[in-house]
Amino acid sequence: MNPYTDIADLIATLELEIQTLTNTIHTLKQEPKSFNEQVILKYIDTASTGKTKDYVRSLGVKSDKGSLFSSGEVSKLIKNGADDISPELLAIARDVVNMKKTKR
Structure with a gap:
C-alpha cells in the first residue's frame, strides 16, 4: 500500500487502483x-x-x-x-x- 496523508487520500488512492485494475481486466477480456x-x-x-x-x-x-x-x-x-x-x-x-x- 502506498503512503497516504489522511483517510480521504487513502480512499482516493484505493479508488484509483480499482479503476486501474478494472481497465486492465477490460483490456484482457477483449478479443x-x-x-x-x-x-x-x-x-x-x-x-x-x-x-x-x-x-x-x-x-x-x-x-x-x-x-x-x-x-x-x-x-x-x-x-x-x-x-x-x-x-x-x-x-x-x-x-x-x-x-x-x-x-x-
Whole structure:
C-alpha cells in the first residue's frame, strides 16, 4: 500500500487502483484484433517467450525473414511494439516482463 496523508487520500488512492485494475481486466477480456495481439496475449497468459514461440510455431507462422519464429522475436515485439497492438495490451505485457525481472 502506498503512503497516504489522511483517510480521504487513502480512499482516493484505493479508488484509483480499482479503476486501474478494472481497465486492465477490460483490456484482457477483449478479443485480439490482430495476430500480433494474439501473440502478446499468449505471452501474458504464459509469461514465457519460449512457450509463446512454441505457440506461434504450432500455428505454422514463420518470422518476417521466413525462418521459424523465435523467442527473441517475441521479446522484440514486446519491447518495440507494433502498430496493430493496443497500447494498453502492450503495457500489460511489459508489466509481466518487469514482474519476471523483479522475481529473480
